[in-house]
Amino acid sequence: MGRGKFKGKPTGRRNFSTVEEMATGTSSRPRTFKKTEAEYEEEERREAEEESEEESGEESDEDSMKKKGTEGIIQIENPNLVKAKNLKAKDVDLSKTTELSRREREELEKQRAHERYMKLQEQGKTEQARKDLDRLALIRQQRAEAAKKREEEKAAKEQKKVEARK
Numbered sequence: 674m675g676r677g678k679f680k681g682k683p684t685g686r687r688n689f690s691t692v693e694e695m696a697t698g699t700s701s702r703p704r705t706f707k708k709t710e711a712e713y714e715e716e717e718r719r720e721a722e723e724e725s726e727e728e729s730g731e732e733s734d735e736d737s738m739k740k741k742g743t744e745g746i747i748q749i750e751n752p753n754l755v756k757a758k759n760l761k762a763k764d765v766d767l768s769k770t771t772e773l774s775r776r777e778r779e780e781l782e783k784q785r786a787h788e789r790y791m792k793l794q795e796q797g798k799t800e801q802a803r804k805d806l807d808r809l810a811l812i813r814q815q816r817a818e819a820a821k822k823r824e825e826e827k828a829a830k831e832q833k834k835v836e837a838r839k
Contacts, residue, residue: 773781794802 790799793799797803797806
């Protein structure tokens with residue numbers, strides 16, 4: 674039978690087990706997905722034992738932690754290895770300030786420098802502010818001169834109109 678233009682993905686072909694196959698145990702589906710009752714009960718018992726060990730003391734907590742990879746087999750003395758320290762809320766020192774990273778420090782310095790510059794800019798103490806104020810004074814002077822010139826021209830026009838009527 675032709676499948677047409679679009680061929681399905683290999684994961685798309687599903688084989689469903691029938692009730693009879695499941696009952697006889699000949700299903701192609703692996704049985705690793707379900708835990709048996711014995712395994713489930715054993716796991717619950719282990720969890721209960723671990724909880725009782727945790728309550729007995731924190732010293733045994735480090736020893737009983739599950740080791741990753743070959744840590745349990747090989748003893749490693751790595752001076753650079755830092756073990757995570759779990760701090761409790763009551764042990765935290767609020768008065769101790771944390772040091773900022775280099776980037777954070779540089780960012781704060783940059784912001785403070787910008788704020789200082791803007792403050793000096795407002796007061797007119799920076800070179801750029803002086804140039805801006807000089808430019809502004811020049812523009813005001815030019816506008817004043819232009820307004821005066823327009824007034825004179827307007828007065829001259831009115832003078833001509835008055836003379837023309839006479």
